[in-house]
């Protein structure tokens with residue numbers, strides 16, 4: 001086995017990784033090249049021909065890698081720092097997660113520009129389907145054996161593959177947008193659903209199926225989401241979710257914003273999660289920069305992230321119950337959200353998108369009197385949660401509508417890449433805050449609420465319980481907020497601590513460079529996964545030694561959650577679908593990015 | 594007061610016609626001419642117009658339509674703490690055919706634009722558009738391949754609400770500004786009576802209106818205490 005150490009990375013303990021050893025025993029010494037990175041898992045370059053076999057080995061081994069966590073690609077044609085790595089114009093990577101081992105592994109395949117073809121792995125991991133379509137859409141890599149390789153994020157009429165380095169990033173580089181009557185008709189015709197293209201029959205011996213188009217604008221679709229239902233009466237024979245109506249190019253944006261100025265874009269990925277989104281990105285950047293933040297900064301981050309978890313779950317609760325037909329809970333839960341915003345605003349200065357975390361710390365220290373305000377919120381919530389439980393979750397109509405509806409097992413959830421509360425509702429105890437504590441979660445005392453049936457009811461109930469646990473965490477933050485600095489004393493902390501900036505011209509220049517051009521990070525790759533509001537969210541950053549990222553890959557939880565819908569809904573009824581949509585808790589920005 | 598006149602005549606558009614359809618021109622208040630013809634008719638018409646407009650502006654039914662983050666703040670304005678019912682706009686309609694105005698709350702994506710146009714076309718006159726948030730106003734922080742740089746590239750916008758996202762209060766202010774401009778509008782009182790054009794009042798720019806007051810602020814509160 002060759003170990004490529006292109007960068008001054010601290011020695012990877014991957015040599016001892018049992019999975020790598022097993023792979024070596026099975027496939028031989030020269031089957032892969034190991035890349036040393038800061039990702040925190042073995043990264044192996046494998047030949048295209050060997051990929052499927054290796055993945056099936058990993059999928060089939062004892063304590064298998066049950067989940068395809070992420071699959072995407074990187075256009076490496078302009079990357080300068082890749083010494084020791086196999087030649088590659090486009091690299092496709094596969095990241096697997098084993099819940100039983102609590103380990104990950106990443107396989108990379110190098111492709112030449114003239115030969116952008118891969119075997120599809122849909123038969124091994126069903127959720128590869130959308131990821132492969134995304135790679136085709138964004139990079140133009142063809143997957144042989146894919147059941148339906150079409151664009152997924154961009155409109156069907158789009159020309160080009162946006163994440164290629166030679167594709168323009170800015171809208172202002174194109175001609176100004178115009179919509180003509182003819183163009184409107186053409187685009188609408190392109191969106192028309194064609195059942196035959198999806199291999200769907202228009203009827204069976206008994207009846208003719210109805211095709212019902214739900215979305216892209218529908219009150220229960222939670223944003224710009226479309227799903228086409230194949231119906232026999234009220235029963236859903238099959239359905240096809242259609243996404244991409246909310247694609248904001250967040251990944252491409254990372255390639256032109258500095259490491260620092262990209263922070264506000266992360267807020268808008270899971271837009272109900274606020275600063276929770278900053279966390280994985282900032283932690284990944286800090287790994288690249290080698291910054292260790294202070295205890296105070298870490299605790300402030302945890303506290304604010306948990307507060308946003310509550311606010312996001314409250315929004316979930318209101319809309320989930322509203323989708324079930326209960327009109328008033330949303331008024332209650334939004335009143336509580338308003339209370340949480342009062343605290344958030346007093347501390348960060350903004351409501352939804354504070355972009356308040358910084359590389360090396362947070363934007364500023366907690367204001368005087370924050371604890372009283374936060375305590376007020378923590379005292380307010382429990383009786384409200386109790387009320388929600390009594391009035392709604394114990395309500396027989398809610399129970400009838402959600403119990404045993406859209407249920408799936410842990411195994412099915414893992415197969416489809418389901419994470420977060422939706423996974424825990426199936427009884428699987430997998431919460432990254434416990435399993436792989438980050439940002440100091442190991443110091444907190446809290447429990448991981450679990451469901452048992454994996455149905456729409458459990459998904460609601462688990463979230464109510466999660467809010468209670470978040471309140472517990474916040475209470476511990478109030479009681480034990482460490483003293484100290486809110487920013488790390490490190491040359492790459494951006495912007496540098498203010499008192500440092502004002503000392504002399506040198507420090508002022510550093511400050512100026514960091515906020516205008518941005519900090520320069522050494523070439524390497526890093527990743528951070530966190531337990532976000534909706535599931536596991538991760539940022540996989542590739543630095544080429546520049547002021548901005550070479551490639552920013554955002555793995556969001558909602559993307560696989562939506563992909564799973566047909567598998568759950570086949571044979572269900574239309575109202576069950578609405579209950580299921582409400583119980584998934586997704587926002588389209590978290591799907592399409 | 595000056596007005597912008599939209600003629601409803603050219604509804605059958607040529608294929609290469611660009612959205613927004615209809616010709617627009619700036620004109621004087623149509624009532625002025627009438628006043629010279631007959632003082633009495635003019636007054637009666639004014640009374641009618643203002644009565645109808647008063648009814649219209651205080652019962653604006655919004656279309657339940659959201660694109661992204663801004664929609665969350667828009668919904669927040671609909672719920673108890675901000676209570677949009679105070680302004681007569683709590684009757685959210687799920688169908689464009691029953692709605693009076695549409696709030697473009699969020700980013701206008703290229704893939705979504707034809708859909709937005711279709712929904713707008715399905716709304717019945719009289720109808721209005723509020724563009725909420727930087728994305729809808731101009732593309733905002735998303736100067737990126739998949740985003741239309743402002744919904745006014747194809748829809749006629751009545752009120753722009755700045756912010757990313759605007760606070761619910763800002764949205765409510767936008768709604769009130771829309772109401773103010775509706776009060777001044779001149780629309781056909783019936784399909785047989787009078788001028789069939791739509792006259793939209795040119796409302797004063799908020800930037801100019803509040804500038805003097807805004808620059809009065811010299812001391813900003815420090816963020817060191819709550």
Ligand code: SF4
Nearest residue numbers: 662726727728757758
């Ligand atoms: S203006 Fe800001 S908050 Fe509103 S949709 Fe755009 S990014 Fe989101």
